[in-house]
Amino acid sequence: MWDKSEKKFEQILEKNKHKIYRICKIYAVSPIEPQDLFQEVVFQIWKSYATFKGNSNISTWIYKIALNVCLRSKMKLEKNNNKMIRLESIQFLPVKNIPEEGEQEKYQYLRDCISTLNEGDKSIVVLYLEDLSYREIASITGLTENHIAVKMKRIRKRLFECITPKLN
Amino acid sequence: MLEQELKDIWKNSSETENIKFETSQLLKDLNTKMDRIEKNIRKRDITEISASVFGILIFGYFAYEIPFTLTKIACGLSILWFGYLIFKLRKNKSKKHLNNLTLTLRDQLNNQEANMLKEAKLLDTVLYWYVLPPLFANILFIWGFGDPVAYDWFPFLIEKLSNENLLYMLPISLKMKMVYLSAALLFNVFVVWINKLAVNKTYKPIIKDIKRMQDQLESENQIEI
Numbered sequence: 001m002w003d004k005s006e007k008k009f010e011q012i013l014e015k016n017k018h019k020i021y022r023i024c025k026i027y028a029v030s031p032i033e034p035q036d037l038f039q040e041v042v043f044q045i046w047k048s049y050a051t052f053k054g055n056s057n058i059s060t061w062i063y064k065i066a067l068n069v070c071l072r073s074k075m076k077l078e079k080n081n082n083k084m085i086r087l088e089s090i091q092f093l094p095v096k097n098i099p100e101e102g103e104q105e106k107y108q109y110l111r112d113c114i115s116t117l118n119e120g121d122k123s124i125v126v127l128y129l130e131d132l133s134y135r136e137i138a139s140i141t142g143l144t145e146n147h148i149a150v151k152m153k154r155i156r157k158r159l160f161e162c163i164t165p166k167l168n
Numbered sequence: 169m170l171e172q173e174l175k176d177i178w179k180n181s182s183e184t185e186n187i188k189f190e191t192s193q194l195l196k197d198l199n200t201k202m203d204r205i206e207k208n209i210r211k212r213d214i215t216e217i218s219a220s221v222f223g224i225l226i227f228g229y230f231a232y233e234i235p236f237t238l239t240k241i242a243c244g245l246s247i248l249w250f251g252y253l254i255f256k257l258r259k260n261k262s263k264k265h266l267n268n269l270t271l272t273l274r275d276q277l278n279n280q281e282a283n284m285l286k287e288a289k290l291l292d293t294v295l296y297w298y299v300l301p302p303l304f305a306n307i308l309f310i311w312g313f314g315d316p317v318a319y320d321w322f323p324f325l326i327e328k329l330s331n332e333n334l335l336y337m338l339p340i341s342l343k344m345k346m347v348y349l350s351a352a353l354l355f356n357v358f359v360v361w362i363n364k365l366a367v368n369k370t371y372k373p374i375i376k377d378i379k380r381m382q383d384q385l386e387s388e389n390q391i392e393i
Contacts, residue, residue: 010191017189018182025181038187046198048270061270068269068276075280075377087201089193093186107181110174120384123273129178141385142274160170167173 009049012058013042019059020066023126026114027070037073039087041066056139063130064140067123074119106167113162121155128152216257223250230309235319238312245305256297260290274385281378288371294363299356306352310339 017038024037044065052061114122127137134148141148224247231243264286265279316322316335326334339345 006195010189010194013189017187021185021187022178022182043198043201044269047202051270064272065269067273068271071273071381075374075381087194087197089190089197091188091190093188095183095186098184103177103180106177110177118384119381129175131175140272142272143385159174163174164170
């Protein structure tokens with residue numbers, strides 16, 4: 001039986017917050033900030049939490065919600081996009097050990113290369129970078145494993161071609 | 169090698185911010201937001217129904233007060249239309265796919281496409297269910313409005329306001345009938361135009377985006393952005 005206590009919910013958020021935030025950073029388009037998207041994802045997770053049956057992996061379930069929220073925001077399907085409410089209880093503080101400039105630069109290259117992909121490929125590549133198996137990516141996107149494998153072969157090639165000269 | 173390096177770059181990217189939850193307050197905040205959204209939905213539903221109920225009451229009163237046969241029929245038709253409006257909007261809402269964000273991307277896109285097509289169709293056909301029926305009733309109402317003196321009738325509201333000049337504002341003369349008919353016609357042309365504009369400017373681009381996203385997801389080949 002899946003534990004649906006509030007404590008469990010908080011533990012799930014704590015464990016998955018960085019995964020959610022990484023996806024939000026890719027999809028946030030001005031004037032929507034990654035923080036706004038993150039809060040919306042947290043809210044949607046809470047809203048759907050009662051319906052989670054525990055049949056699937058909780059991370060996979062969270063990825064589905066995060067991607068769906070981000071895509072809806074991108075396609076301007078949310079009528080209240082401009083008035084996303086900031087929850088005071090979620091704070092984004094700067095870290096003490098800021099990553100080296102080189103690391104940040106590499107991330108910027110990766111981000112630039114991801115942005116050259118179309119939306120369909122982008123949603124697959126972020127899941128691939130999260131180290132999910134093709135089976136998990138298939139269960140999130142609704143495509144077959146074979147389909148994902150074929151697409152990934154092409155996306156990987158394109159991504160490598162874009163980033164290799166930049167990293168070198 | 170490059171593959172692992174990219175995954176490491178990706179995973180380290182979230183290390184730039186420290187995300188903190190104030191656990192004691194978080195659930196309270198989330199519940200407050202949920203309540204606010206539900207309250208807004210309820211408020212919108214109540215406003216929608218209240219507007220139609222108000223229309224039913226007004227035309228019910230007119231049907232009772234005004235003695236002219238054609239105008240009475242027009243009031244009856246208007247009441248029927250207001251009832252139909254409540255039914256139509258409720259039915260359209262109930263037929264919409266629920267916004268379930270735990271579905272797969274593909275299912276979510278399919279649901280969104282179906283919802284958007286339904287909304288666009290509703291607005292695109294506004295002429296047939298929102299404009300023509302009440303316009304017909306309006307024409308009948310205005311055209312059927314006769315001379316109160318001939319029916320020995322004095323409108324209650326005008327009597328109450330003790331302002332006989334208001335009598336000249338009623339669609340009794342041909343000139344006033346034409347003024348009211350033109351106004352009704354212009355208003356309804358505007359309603360059709362504004363809805364067509366919403367379909368073309370808002371719904372069609374979103375439907376196009378959804379379709380493109382579906383193609384991009386399904387296709388095994390690269391589809392350019």
